[in-house]
Amino acid sequence: MWKLWAGLVIGGAAFGASADLILHNGKVVTVDGAFSVQQAVAAAGGRITAVGSNEAVLRERGPATKVIDLKGKTVLPGLIDAHVHVLGSALSEWREKLPVFDSIATIQKWVREKAKITPKGRWIIVPRTLPPRLKEMRMPTKQDLDVTTEHPVAFDGSYVWSANTMALKISGITRDTPNPPGGEVVKGPDGEPNGILRNAANLLKGLPRAEEYPESERLAAIEKMLRLYAEAGLTSVADRAVSPAEAKLFEKLKAEGRLPIRVALTWRINSNPPVEQIVKMI
Known part of the structure; x- marks a missing residue:
């Protein structure tokens, strides 16, 4: 792919040789x-x-x-997308397609279907969906997710999650639960948690661990995602949150000539340790 940039030479040649x-x-x-x-x-x-x-x-x-x-x-x-999460996007549909959620009703239908095949008491996690994509333009509440009472249900809205009544109960989240630093257990008019957890998903207990992928699949998934970006007209992207281990994947792809577009990486530092430890990591 030829990459065109602003600041092009108008009218004259920058090189004496013939054009390719x-x-x-x-x-x-x-x-x-x-x-x-x-x-x-x-x-x-x-x-x-x-x-x-x-x-x-x-x-x-x-x-x-x-x-x-x-x-x-x-x-x-060439277009530049300055905020992507390549690996997360790549793996989100690597093994199966994501469901299409455009309303709370479609989420409820999906939860009901999952409940039929999920053992009682096991978590059901609604794949990451941002509320602006929903017709209602809001986060689901515990009432919305209470379409099953035999499973804890959590809705992944990125920095904001929501949970059904059972999920709140097994996690011990009540009206007296203190807000975590920088987070909020949102309350309803009755003073009880309405299920929405702003920057407080870490209060949920027993969430299943993220699915693991061997390095070969992660490399292939990243390469496929970058090729999809290229097909959309992107020639550069900036991944805003990678770990050192993830950065090595991109380095390996580059060494093997498997990066179809330019990639800039930003290291997301774990800000939970003491400041001295963070400075040492840097």
Whole structure:
């Protein structure tokens, strides 16, 4: 994939050699200061060498140049997504597709079906879903999740979770439970927990451990996710929360030539230990 960037050379060549690739007869969105749209673009050595009119750019053609007639199609600069979680996204559907939740009713239906095949007393975890995707535009409450009374149910809303009555009971969460640091046990008008836990999912007891994947599957999942990003027009992404172990996976893919796009990694430090220990880790 040729990566186009803002600050392109307009009209002239940056190199004396012939272009490797010319795209012409299209709409080339340059994202320059004037946000101009040109007709053609040339590239050589993985770099943009010329952008401008068809006539001007086609002068860069040589005997080995690949020339593509865009027939009016649009060329965009490579897009950058500055906040992704590659491994989590990749593994979320690696072994099975995620259910589609667009309302609390669809969540309730899924919980009922899961309850039929889950032993009594075992946790049912609703896969991560952000409330803005739901028709109701809100978090489910314990009443919403009480469609089964024989299973503890938790709804994963990322930083905010919610739980049904049984989940609150076995976790010992009551009206007298103190809020954890930076979190909140949300109460209803009656003063009782309504099931919503803001930055307080750690109060839930006995949650099943995350599914484990061998390194080979994690590597393959990351590579597949990055290729999906590339197909969507992304040429760079920034993963905002990786551990040192996860960073090594990306390093291995890079060494094997299996990174189809650029990736920037941000180390998420465990902030729970004492400050001195955190400084030492850094």
